[in-house]
Amino acid sequence: xxxxxxREEIIADxxxxxxxxxxxxxxxxxxxxxxxxxxxxHRLIMEVVEExxxxxxxxxxxxxxxxVLAYDFMNIDMQQAAHGRAPAVxxxxxxxxxxxxxxxxxxxxxxxxxxxxxxxxxxxxGENITIFFVNNGIYGMTGGQMAPTTLPNxxxxxxxxxxxxxxxxxxxxxTELIAMLPGTYFVxxxxxxxxxxxxxxxxxxxxxxxxxxxxxGLCFVEIVSNCxxxxxxTPEQSNKWMEENMFPYxxxxxxKVPKEK
Amino acid sequence: MTEEIIIAGFGGQGVLSMGKILAYSGMMQNKExxxxxxxxxxxxxxxxxxxxxxxxxxxxxxxxxxxxxAIILNQQSMDKFEDSVKPGGVxxxxxxxxxxxxxxxxxNVYTIDAADEAARLGLSKVFNMLVLGAFLKLKPLxxxxxxxxxxxxxxxxxxxxxxxxxxxxxxxxxxxxxxxxLMN
Amino acid sequence: xxxxxxMKGNEAIAEGVIRAGCDxxxxxxxxxxxxxxxxxxxxxxxxxxxxxxxxxxxEIASIHMVYGxxxxxxRVMTSxxxxxxxLMQEGISFMAGTELPCLLLNVVxxxxxxxxxxxxxxxxxxxxxxxxxxxxxxxxxxPASVQxxxxxxxxxxxxxxxxxxxxxxxxxxxxxxxxxxxxLDEQIQRLTDAEIKQKYPWATTGKTPDRExxxxxxxxxxxxxxxxxNINLQKKFKHIEQTEVRFERIMCDDAExxxxxxxxxxxxxxxxxxxxxxxGIKVGLLRPITLxxxxxxxxAKLAKQVKGMLSVxxxxxxxxxxxxxxxxxxxxxxxYGRLGGIMPAPDEVLNVLENKFIRLSVNTPRLxxxxxxxx
Numbered sequence: 112x113x114x115x116x117x118r119e120e121i122i123a124d125x126x127x128x129x130x131x132x133x134x135x136x137x138x139x140x141x142x143x144x145x146x147x148x149x150x151x152x153h154r155l156i157m158e159v160v161e162e163x164x165x166x167x168x169x170x171x172x173x174x175x176x177x178x179v180l181a182y183d184f185m186n187i188d189m190q191q192a193a194h195g196r197a198p199a200v201x202x203x204x205x206x207x208x209x210x211x212x213x214x215x216x217x218x219x220x221x222x223x224x225x226x227x228x229x230x231x232x233x234x235x236x237g238e239n240i241t242i243f244f245v246n247n248g249i250y251g252m253t254g255g256q257m258a259p260t261t262l263p264n265x266x267x268x269x270x271x272x273x274x275x276x277x278x279x280x281x282x283x284x285x286t287e288l289i290a291m292l293p294g295t296y297f298v299x300x301x302x303x304x305x306x307x308x309x310x311x312x313x314x315x316x317x318x319x320x321x322x323x324x325x326x327x328g329l330c331f332v333e334i335v336s337n338c339x340x341x342x343x344x345t346p347e348q349s350n351k352w353m354e355e356n357m358f359p360y361x362x363x364x365x366x367k368v369p370k371e372k
Numbered sequence: 373m374t375e376e377i378i379i380a381g382f383g384g385q386g387v388l389s390m391g392k393i394l395a396y397s398g399m400m401q402n403k404e405x406x407x408x409x410x411x412x413x414x415x416x417x418x419x420x421x422x423x424x425x426x427x428x429x430x431x432x433x434x435x436x437x438x439x440x441x442a443i444i445l446n447q448q449s450m451d452k453f454e455d456s457v458k459p460g461g462v463x464x465x466x467x468x469x470x471x472x473x474x475x476x477x478x479x480n481v482y483t484i485d486a487a488d489e490a491a492r493l494g495l496s497k498v499f500n501m502l503v504l505g506a507f508l509k510l511k512p513l514x515x516x517x518x519x520x521x522x523x524x525x526x527x528x529x530x531x532x533x534x535x536x537x538x539x540x541x542x543x544x545x546x547x548x549x550x551x552x553x554l555m556n
Numbered sequence: 557x558x559x560x561x562x563m564k565g566n567e568a569i570a571e572g573v574i575r576a577g578c579d580x581x582x583x584x585x586x587x588x589x590x591x592x593x594x595x596x597x598x599x600x601x602x603x604x605x606x607x608x609x610x611x612x613x614x615e616i617a618s619i620h621m622v623y624g625x626x627x628x629x630x631r632v633m634t635s636x637x638x639x640x641x642x643l644m645q646e647g648i649s650f651m652a653g654t655e656l657p658c659l660l661l662n663v664v665x666x667x668x669x670x671x672x673x674x675x676x677x678x679x680x681x682x683x684x685x686x687x688x689x690x691x692x693x694x695x696x697x698x699p700a701s702v703q704x705x706x707x708x709x710x711x712x713x714x715x716x717x718x719x720x721x722x723x724x725x726x727x728x729x730x731x732x733x734x735x736x737x738x739x740l741d742e743q744i745q746r747l748t749d750a751e752i753k754q755k756y757p758w759a760t761t762g763k764t765p766d767r768e769x770x771x772x773x774x775x776x777x778x779x780x781x782x783x784x785x786n787i788n789l790q791k792k793f794k795h796i797e798q799t800e801v802r803f804e805r806i807m808c809d810d811a812e813x814x815x816x817x818x819x820x821x822x823x824x825x826x827x828x829x830x831x832x833x834x835x836g837i838k839v840g841l842l843r844p845i846t847l848x849x850x851x852x853x854x855x856a857k858l859a860k861q862v863k864g865m866l867s868v869x870x871x872x873x874x875x876x877x878x879x880x881x882x883x884x885x886x887x888x889x890x891x892y893g894r895l896g897g898i899m900p901a902p903d904e905v906l907n908v909l910e911n912k913f914i915r916l917s918v919n920t921p922r923l924x925x926x927x928x929x930x931x
Contacts, residue, residue: 167762170628173773182771188760190627191773193650196620199612203624203632204760206608207580208749211762229620232613392562392735399562399737407562407735411588411673433827434734435820437901525562 133158135166135186142180146346148336149177151303152245153184155313156216159320160187169212170204172197174226176218177251195226198233201240212323214241219260220250223285227259230289237294237328241319244286244331247338248357255341259283262356267341282360286333290367296328298367302335304350308363315365327369335361373428375513376436380421380453381445386500389526390443391422394504397514397522398426406434419448426513443507447471460555464506474552481552482510489548497534498541505545559740565705565731566591568738569635569661572709574601577744578659579630580608582621584640587673588729589663592635605746615640619647626656627772629752629759631713635661637729638679639670641687648722649688653774655789657716659709660694660724663732666870666897674897675729675820680874683726684848691786693793694722695800696847698818702736704845710744717756719796726847728870730820730899802845803854807833811840813913814858816879817868818844820899825868827902832909839909847875852882859883864913867891868905870898888913 121127135157143149160169166187173181175194182189192200197215205213222230222244233240249267250256256269260282264273274282290298297319301312312334319330335357339349377394381387388409395407408423423439425431442457444450444465450472457463459478467473468487486502508514514522519542523535563571570592573581581601583593593611601607612618618634625632636644641662651658662683666676681687683696695715697708705727712723753761763769776782804822807829808814815825822843832839842858844851859865865887867876876891883889892908894900 167764169762170760172624179775182769182773186763186769188763188770189772190624190760191654191771191775192623193620193646196616196623196647199617199620200624200627202610202612202617203580203582203621203626204628206610206621207625207630207632208628208761228613229617232617395735396562399560405562405735405737408730409733411729411733431736432830433824433902434736435730435824435899435901436827438903 133161135161137184137186139183141184143177144340146337146339146349147177148247148303148334149245151309152243152312152334152336153181155303155309155316156214156243157185157187159313159316160212163317163320165212165320168210169214170208172201172204172213172215174215174217174221176221178216178218178245179252181216195221195224196229197221198226198229198238198240198242202233202236202238205238205240209239212241212320213239214243214320216243217245218251219244219246219248219258223259223283227285230285231292234289234329234331235292235294237296239323239326239328241323241330241332243316243319244333245336246333246361247336247341248282249338249341251338251341255338255343259285260361262360265356284361286331286361286366289331294329295331295367296369297322297330297365299331299365300333300335300361300363302353302358302363304337304353322369333361335363373513374431375426375441375511376439377424377426377441377443377507378421378436378439378453378456379424379443379445380419380449383418383420385420385445386497387420387445388422390500390504391424393519393522393526394424394426394507394514396526397519400521400525401514401518403427404429404431406431408434419446421449421453441507441511443503445503450474462510464503464510464549466503477553477556480555482506482549483552484545484549486545486548489544495537495541498538501538501541502545502548505542506549508542509546509549561738561740562735563702563706563738564591564733564735565699565702565727566663566733567595568702568706569709569725570595570599571738571740572706573633573659573713574599574605574607575741575743576710576713577605577631577746578607578633578709578713579746580610580621580625580632581634582610582612582618582625582632583634583636584612584615584618586615586637586640588665588675588732589635589637589661591732592661605743607746615643616646619644622658623647623651623654623656626651626658627654627760629756629761631659631717631746633659633661635663637663637665638667638676641679641682645682645688648694649690649692650774651722652686652688652692652694652789653690654772655720656722656772657713657720658722659712659716660722662724662726664726664728666895672897673729675731675870675899676895676897677728677819677821677870678872678874678895679726680847680869680871683724684850684878692789693796693848694724695719695796695849696724696726698726698845698847699731700819700822700843702731702734703738705731706738706740715800719792721792721796726819728820729897797849800846801849801851801853803851804843804845805854806841806843808840808842808858810838811858811861812838812863813840813909814862814865815839815841815868815905815909816844816855816865816875817841818847818875821868821870824900824902825905828906828909831902832906835906837906837910837914839906844875850878850882852878855879855882856884856886859886862887864888864890864909866905866909866912868900869893870900871895
């Protein structure tokens, strides 16, 4: 009598695998809140690094913020940078190791508040690095304070009655700002909250890495993401709120694409 | 032998470069040398001064307040540095623009009409070399061949064609220096 | 034939780092040290040795570029002057926490704030006691000549990599701006990437299958682990204190009185020693070359021999605290300093020594003649 494998055994058979987690993610459990977009963003970047066979050539820079421990999850050589300084750190690496793939992974507080100077000047010098920018409009790690990208009237721990643009300023569209600089080559804004968006985001990440290999200048991929804990919502509510409120202010799509095709 | 010199005047008179040529020449002659400038905003038009030491021994302090020789090229510097010449030392100055002449009687005072001579020659740039010539006449520390080497080292290549002119100015300065009075 | 040149201190250290096989310089202009970046740019380091020279947008960016390069095992440096070094403290603390080797140059000017651009030694505490946050030390080298500005480039990199520590060359405007003779030595080849990978297995050079991934971080959220990290750091500093002390004794053998001074103050005191000997005073000079580690043992030894020590610094009295700690009350220790960019003269410091120790009888209370007199 022929042995009939169970459903689980069929799945476990490697020949039948259609998708598996990239080996460039470690086995450490992610420290992010359930429902947060960081995990997906980590996975996409590591998938592309694996698919392009770049593990031995990659040096990543982790920021200060929720993703400060990114090096716990990404199975590559990484450096942890001081708050906001990742683009300067990456500049130091890339200038001295020009053959490596060098990227930073930064949040909105890190990149667009305390690190604005480093971000703008790395972009303006056209450093051959790639910046992944996760924008959730809030300081997640420190407990939900106002970020440079917090929307008008949005309530946070330090804008408990809503962001009053008269006194607290406007949300900073830093991605549009750096897209104006001649040093940037490819600038795109994506999200990772639906399978379709995940696929588009992955495409953008692939381009941003490929262009660095061609020494084209700075590539920048923003991922508009949710922070269900900081926004005090369920993951589902937060994704809906993001679509309704964040996307109108931070519209998805490529912002700057190379002219030659 | 140790010779401690202050050269002081306006920025633009070639004070720092005169000191540099002197230090370079001393070095070429295998002496110990130091060159310590006043630096900062004065470099752009105000007063400038430089301390140059030429010695047969290791130089202790490059920063001094008493000098064997003071080379003074404007009134502010006269006011500031006349007192810092060691008793028995030498003060050389260009009387052009000086309204209060040195009064000390315990030092040897010389003048050089370098500004007038430079104007007469139509070569304002050799002003500082005329002054340097006056100094070398009184303190022949550096052999002419090492002066040439010092000029070669301290002037950029594109100005090497000016070296003969500079050497001529040094010789002219040696002729022009005049004794004002000897120490009592 | 020896390659001897007349150079400014700032130019000498720039030439020194090139010849020491430096891989990268990142810096921002500030008086009185801008000649470092200017010299490196003018000499075309990339063409000469492959060394990268980059003008950053700020001192903050500079030090973090240094961080990135150092974490890759590269020989990297920055230079600045006091206000710029203050801005760099964040990055220096991060490098202390990650034990990254680097060379830092502070050409000190008078402070606080924007202060002056003239020479000062008022950043001693910042350099020696740890200017940034956390418990850490750097090796601090104090050059007293243009030759030492040159020599300490190579020595600095050697010590930095030997101990995985930041080395600061604590100079001042006088040493940076003055010209003296410098004897240059042979070019040291920069390390190849393969050599770095082999020599510095901790460096982030890209994760290859033969090793685990390398992580450069100063973060450990577990305080138990963080304490162990700190204890190990302290052990390293202790080891450095036992092995890397450097100083120069000038006419100390028969000295009855002692100047203690570093950097350009030491040069002034050297002259004061000669003047003092002419006046029949048996005075010597101890010149600390390393400010951390400090030559405490040598001072304790000299305390048994001399009747008094005068710490001469262009500050309101910073190093004098270390002199007092070293001699632990065994001998009177006084301070003399000029502030705000003023440099003392050799006869001035000698007169102070005489007034403090010789003209006054032992039982007369000593007045703080130094700064009070000036004020």
